[in-house]
Amino acid sequence: MLSGIQPTAGSFHLGNYLGAVRQWVALQESHDAFYMVVDLHAITVPQDPAELRANTRLAVAQLLAAGLDPERCTLFVQSHVPEHAQLGWVMNCLTGFGEASRMTQFKDKSAKQGADRATVGLFTYPVLQVADILLYQANQVPVGEDQRQHIELTRDLAERFNGRYGQTFTVPAPYILKETAKIFDLQDPAVKMSKSASTPKGLINLLDDPKVTAKKVKSAVTDTDTVIRFDEEKKPGVSNLLTILSTLSGSSVEDLERSYEGKGYGALKTDLAEAMVEFVTPFRARTQEYLDDPETLDSILAKGAEKARAVAAETLAQTYDRMGFLPAK
Ligand code: ATP
Ligand code: MG
Numbered sequence: 001m002l003s004g005i006q007p008t009a010g011s012f013h014l015g016n017y018l019g020a021v022r023q024w025v026a027l028q029e030s031h032d033a034f035y036m037v038v039d040l041h042a043i044t045v046p047q048d049p050a051e052l053r054a055n056t057r058l059a060v061a062q063l064l065a066a067g068l069d070p071e072r073c074t075l076f077v078q079s080h081v082p083e084h085a086q087l088g089w090v091m092n093c094l095t096g097f098g099e100a101s102r103m104t105q106f107k108d109k110s111a112k113q114g115a116d117r118a119t120v121g122l123f124t125y126p127v128l129q130v131a132d133i134l135l136y137q138a139n140q141v142p143v144g145e146d147q148r149q150h151i152e153l154t155r156d157l158a159e160r161f162n163g164r165y166g167q168t169f170t171v172p173a174p175y176i177l178k179e180t181a182k183i184f185d186l187q188d189p190a191v192k193m194s195k196s197a198s199t200p201k202g203l204i205n206l207l208d209d210p211k212v213t214a215k216k217v218k219s220a221v222t223d224t225d226t227v228i229r230f231d232e233e234k235k236p237g238v239s240n241l242l243t244i245l246s247t248l249s250g251s252s253v254e255d256l257e258r259s260y261e262g263k264g265y266g267a268l269k270t271d272l273a274e275a276m277v278e279f280v281t282p283f284r285a286r287t288q289e290y291l292d293d294p295e296t297l298d299s300i301l302a303k304g305a306e307k308a309r310a311v312a313a314e315t316l317a318q319t320y321d322r323m324g325f326l327p328a329k
Contacts, residue, residue, distance in 0.1 A: 001031040002138035004038040007059040011207035015183035015193035019144030025067035033073040044122040065286035076304030083312035087131035130154045135312040137170040145181035165322040186220040189236035214273035228260035248275045
């Protein structure tokens with residue numbers, strides 16, 4: 001199992017947590033899991049060096065605070081394992097230009113930046129992601145819905161390589177939980193909550209002051225109806241709030257609908273704000289504890305990189321060999 005998260009913009013948001021990181025924590029118990037902070041992906045858009053460094057440590061601290069245990073999983077930083085860039089190049093040479101052009105994440109992101117400012121790196125980042133996954137021979141990739149197309153590309157390229165050069169890569173499947181596959185922006189429930197695209201009011205940052213979090217929940221966009229009912233098409237705002245509360249509280253959406261019968265949106269928002277604050281308060285404290293101890297953090301990362309490299313180097317060596325690269329003596 002392999003997955004990654006970008007160190008951009010400091011705090012993880014609620015979509016990252018519910019859509020991905022929460023599953024990572026659960027799956028480390030049952031799988032040989034590799035989780036990484038994908039700093040090579042972060043530079044597909046301009047980064048300030050000091051901020052990138054700080055955000056990378058901050059991302060690791062948040063992953064530990066969320067419950068990743070370096071004894072149970074391999075936690076590392078992508079740029080510490082050079083094989084990612086190396087296999088990334090190989091995968092670039094296997095990908096059709098048209099095939100890469102069809103990636104909707106690239107289309108969305110480049111449209112937002114303006115075509116002139118989008119980099120070639122942003123264009124090929126899904127291909128680097130293919131290499132990320134294949135290096136570890138991952139069977140499953142726990143991600144949010146927005147990543148489904150990239151996992152499809154990974155499957156296509158793995159099969160293409162295996163067909164051309166002989167069985168080399170495991171063909172992975174996405175691991176996407178239906179309920180939390182897509183958490184929506186609180187101000188615009190038609191679009192996914194996103195680090196780079198959401199407006200500040202629609203984005204729940206896990207490291208925000210809990211008072212700010214509560215305020216954002218209370219000003220979430222709903223609808224002019226009054227009934228609390230799950231209906232993603234007709235009531236996207238309310239449905240999003242129900243999904244979030246259901247996951248945080250452990251109550252099913254049906255039970256929540258029943259318990260809010262006859263009550264207004266205010267009651268739902270108050271309860272959700274409370275559940276959010278209950279979740280983020282200890283999360284923030286734990287994150288800070290890890291940040292206060294950078295030596296421990298760095299030693300966790302050093303061990304993680306070593307474990308990851310052992311696997312990645314073996315896959316890369318086999319790949320180079322299959323392709324006919326002359327071995328370096
Ligand atoms: P960006 O918009 O810059 O791509 P992001 O918000 O998508 O940032 P990533 O670091 O790219 O954050 O994603 C990390 C993980 O979080 C991925 O598995 C992704 O699918 C998941 N994820 C991101 N946003 C959501 C969301 N709104 N709902 C569910 N999962 C999400
Ligand atoms: Mg993303």
